[in-house]
Amino acid sequence: RKEVEQDPGPFNVPEGATVAFNCTYSNSASQSFFWYRQDCRKEPKLLMSVYSSGNEDGRFTAQLNRASQYISLLIRDSKLSDSATYLCVVNGLKSWGQNFVFGPGTRLSVLP
């Protein structure tokens, strides 16, 4: 099982739609969780950290379920500018030390 898994995508949705992405992680000791977005041929940029109680930033809501080792990202009222790849990031303990582990990403295309 991969350490961080995400919906394979791609997701193609019309403007204004609500879309949800899912992410599961295997290391129950993980303490830090993030969602990043990556535009084509650009660097990953922090979208939001994910807190245990869940958190919201405008149209974006992140949830964490530690018992199920599951993270979600909900985007409401999708905009064309939301088109990007969304990366789930978890800190983990690897053989070479503790560090961030990136999921493979889920690509979103918001269509006019």
Next chain:
Amino acid sequence: NAGVTQTPKFQVLKTGQSMTLQCAQDMNHNSMYWYRQDPGMGLRLIYYSASEGTTDKGEVPNGYNVSRLNKREFSLRLESAAPSQTSVYFCASKLDRGQRNSPLHFGNGTRLTVT
């Protein structure tokens, strides 16, 4: 405030050539990282430096060396480039200091092609 700055943006090398990718951050961050990103593989950690004067191997360190020159700068060197090192390389930094949710900040990336 420039954040994380990487140079060069693009590079083409012949097999066996060497080069150094430069990275500097002006956010007074303690930790710095080098990742590579390949299609279908996601981001993989090459080397990292938890603080000035220390460096550690990540998931895919073979064929690379690093230097943490000072708190601001962290360079990645390819001594003898191979086609398998064709990739997009990202430098990143993080504040740490016990902040659990301290995120990574990335540079713009270097697109390297080895022929």
